[in-house]
Amino acid sequence: MPELKLINSCENCTNGWKNFKHLTDNEMQSINENRYEAIFKPGEVMIKQGSPTSSALFMASGVAKVYVEGIRGKNFIIGIAQPGELIMGPGGWVNSRHTYSVSAITSVQACFINFDAFKKLIKTNGTFAESLLEEISAKALSYQTRMVNQAQKRMSGRLAEILLYFADQVFLNDEYEMILSRQELGEMTSMAKECVVRILKELEDSGTIDSDSSKIKILDKEKLKLISEKG
């Protein structure tokens, strides 16, 4: 694995957050000055649920899992945070506490950005505020969709949905390395790990996917979509 280097300045950042484009040079500089860079090893906790939202966290490189620590010690994985993503859960605007935890899956290069510096920009830059509203709304919509699917789809539908999520939202490829364990896939689809194994086998037997333990290859995407949609 190549050694990760410091970014040093937002200007050098190749993966800048898309909404930063609405900022003036001065505003961008104020972000840069309120930035603290960090590198996380795989498995390390980057954000802990319940801790104060003093900063937003920007993903410069690597991937991380975003998860809620639920009841009876069970986790629920909300999704995968990717490079270019700004992690700033709803809690920051509600009760100043992180509403989920984030932990590194690969090595992760990240920047903590002071939340107050951030908040200030909302008031002064309307276009930025609007783009942020759009971002949070998109997140709320995806929660809404997951909530309903959780309620109405059965296991195979939920798992198919997640396999498509990895293909279309994370890796942008129908063949990918499954970065989550079966256990974690279960925490993302709310099913027992044994059931994940079984359904994956079913999907493989029916020729819908090819699953070589750590690799997933979607063979019949239309079929997988159908399974996902029909529940």
Added chain:
Amino acid sequence: MPELKLINSCENCTNGWKNFKHLTDNEMQSINENRYEAIFKPGEVMIKQGSPTSSALFMASGVAKVYVEGIRGKNFIIGIAQPGELIMGPGGWVNSRHTYSVSAITSVQACFINFDAFKKLIKTNGTFAESLLEEISAKALSYQTRMVNQAQKRMSGRLAEILLYFADQVFLNDEYEMILSRQELGEMTSMAKECVVRILKELEDSGTIDSDSSKIKILDKEKLKLISEKG
């Protein structure tokens, strides 16, 4: 039932949206001018999922149910819209389509507010933008919580949660008229209507609640909270 009268002006409105307080008189007037008042009968659809979000909908009086029309014709009830609430789903900021339907439970007095007039204020009034961000974030957080609970709680926990929601969020009273049918309670907790009946009976038998078909009375709130939290 008393005849509902027109409001005629936002100034007369006794239930104004709390975030409107951040607007200047001029801004408030522009809202008032882009307002269309309507009265709905019980059961009437106020917003249809998938329709264009040309307006936000303000609840002046009455209550309505907010629900997603999901797969296989099944509905999922997200919550109850109450007086003073502004209904403006995430879709307006994402793809300009309503992401859920809303239908009146009681008679409802409502105002349609032009969405563009609304959007304009975001850019010019930073405090208003921030208050809106807070509101949407709170909604996103409640979706997140429901999503996780859906996944991790069993039926009794989910139903207990909803009974508490009505007591604490809707009626602000531990004794209330259940405005949803058993079927609808099921659509809100993702369980079959028969199961709703059974669990309600269990709760009644254990002395946790008193349920007289259309009335709910919480007898042992701590116990109900425990059931809700422990799943």
Added chain:
DNA sequence: TTATGATCGTGATAAATGTCAATTAGGAGG
């Protein structure tokens, strides 16, 4: 290499939840 611990995979079984069929209760309108 070998030991160790974790994840993966499988079958049997138990628990939770959904479906079906039939009956009862309650409310609106005549």
Added chain:
DNA sequence: CCTCCTAATTGACATTTATCACGATCATAA
């Protein structure tokens, strides 16, 4: 009051999903 319609309720049963027990596999470190 009766009639009709819908919702509520109940029990039996089917399906779905979780849990348990166990062995296989794989990576890692001594």
